[in-house]
Amino acid sequence: MGFSAKKFVTSSVDVSNFNPLCKAVGDPLRVEILKVLQDNSFGVLELCSIFEIGQPAMSHHLKVLWKSHLVSTKRDGANIFYRRNNFNPEENLQSFQSTLFKTINSFKLSESVERNIESIKTAREKVSIEFFNKNVSLFQENQDLIASWLNYGPSIENLLPKHNIEGRLAVDVGSGLGDFLPTLSSLFDKVIAIDNAKEVLEECIQNITSKKLNNVSTFLGNLKEFKFQTTKADLISLNMVLHHNINPQNVLKECSAVLAENGFMLITELCNHNQEWTKTSCGDLWYGFEPETIEKWAKECKLKKIESMFIAQRNGFKTQIHIFKK
Ligand SMILES: C[S@@+](CC[C@H](N)C(=O)[O-])C[C@H]1O[C@@H](n2cnc3c(N)ncnc32)[C@H](O)[C@@H]1O
Numbered sequence: 001m002g003f004s005a006k007k008f009v010t011s012s013v014d015v016s017n018f019n020p021l022c023k024a025v026g027d028p029l030r031v032e033i034l035k036v037l038q039d040n041s042f043g044v045l046e047l048c049s050i051f052e053i054g055q056p057a058m059s060h061h062l063k064v065l066w067k068s069h070l071v072s073t074k075r076d077g078a079n080i081f082y083r084r085n086n087f088n089p090e091e092n093l094q095s096f097q098s099t100l101f102k103t104i105n106s107f108k109l110s111e112s113v114e115r116n117i118e119s120i121k122t123a124r125e126k127v128s129i130e131f132f133n134k135n136v137s138l139f140q141e142n143q144d145l146i147a148s149w150l151n152y153g154p155s156i157e158n159l160l161p162k163h164n165i166e167g168r169l170a171v172d173v174g175s176g177l178g179d180f181l182p183t184l185s186s187l188f189d190k191v192i193a194i195d196n197a198k199e200v201l202e203e204c205i206q207n208i209t210s211k212k213l214n215n216v217s218t219f220l221g222n223l224k225e226f227k228f229q230t231t232k233a234d235l236i237s238l239n240m241v242l243h244h245n246i247n248p249q250n251v252l253k254e255c256s257a258v259l260a261e262n263g264f265m266l267i268t269e270l271c272n273h274n275q276e277w278t279k280t281s282c283g284d285l286w287y288g289f290e291p292e293t294i295e296k297w298a299k300e301c302k303l304k305k306i307e308s309m310f311i312a313q314r315n316g317f318k319t320q321i322h323i324f325k326k
Helices: 005-009 018-024 028-036 044-051 055-067 091-105 111-134 136-146 149-162 181-187 198-210 248-257 277-282 291-300
Strands: 071-076 079-084 167-173 188-195 216-220 233-239 259-270 304-312 318-325
Touching: 018 055, 018 091, 028 044, 028 055, 028 091, 028 111, 044 055, 044 079, 044 111, 055 071, 055 079, 111 136, 111 198, 136 198, 136 277, 149 181, 149 233, 149 259, 149 304, 149 318, 167 181, 167 248, 181 188, 181 198, 181 216, 188 198, 198 216, 233 248, 248 259, 248 291, 259 291, 291 304, 291 318
Parallel strands: 167 188, 167 233, 188 216, 233 259
Antiparallel strands: 071 079, 259 318, 304 318
16 A cells, blocks of 8 residues: 555645745755855855855855845845845744754854955955044044934933943943043943044044043954953943944944943944945945844843934934943
8 A cells, every 4th residue: 555646746735935945945055155144244246255156156046045035135235235034924934944044053164165254354344444544534524424422422421320320341342532431431440442443543542641531441453352351341332333334233242242241232323324425425334224123133132122212313314322231
């Protein structure tokens, strides 16, 4: 008594979405692409250089992944960036997809792929740092075009005492010229101002000296490069920094990793806008963010929302300020 072949062919189960998804991950390169997109978003050309393959082939693979909802796209000016899509619109495929991603997360990338990713990240970071170094004399002017410290600084400064935010150590990531430092210096025993643009940091140091902020030290680089001592931070601030980073989600993760339990994370950002000139004039890599996106990233870092506020600027931009707690 054998099985009826017919029984397998005419299934009443709807496999119309399941099948393409399985086919999409049935290719080793596409699995590797999903691994590369675990914490990053990349454009087609970047993915071509990461995997050292031609654009038609890469575009084909991305189309297959996109059609099965494994990746999503975000247009940024003329470029389209791909990232992993954590939410399959088909409810009954969601747990399968998240198990799939968890499994892919445990895979290791080849050394050459890792190396190629690093060189892309370095190149991207260089562009942003070069922008700030070249434009240090125009820093204030460029800031004022969108949102200057005077627009959002007083609101931030009022939020700190409201939530009893003070303590041993505050870290201001992307401190710029250091407008926030006098307030931090008065509320914390020790403050570290981190900025990856040398010329900007040099001007910040002059401001620290002239204002006699004796408990403020500086570090040239990014948070990842900074070697934390045993003390974790009671406050980390990221004011108008995330939109200058190609991987804002990663920056947030790095900050959260060095935040003390019950420590605060302060994020000031632009809300979503569509003004392309900000890229050339202000070195922006992102046209702001949806507040929900920032909240989702924070939640993924196990940060609880304490308060959010929004400030409309005179030129049509909107600023969002969030306080999260670990
Ligand atoms: C728009 S300015 C904001 C300065 C200041 N936080 C404020 O609100 O006035 C952004 C600053 O962040 C720095 N920056 C951007 N990404 C960074 C990173 N990953 N690590 C350290 N500094 C960064 C830039 O060099 C620049 O000085």
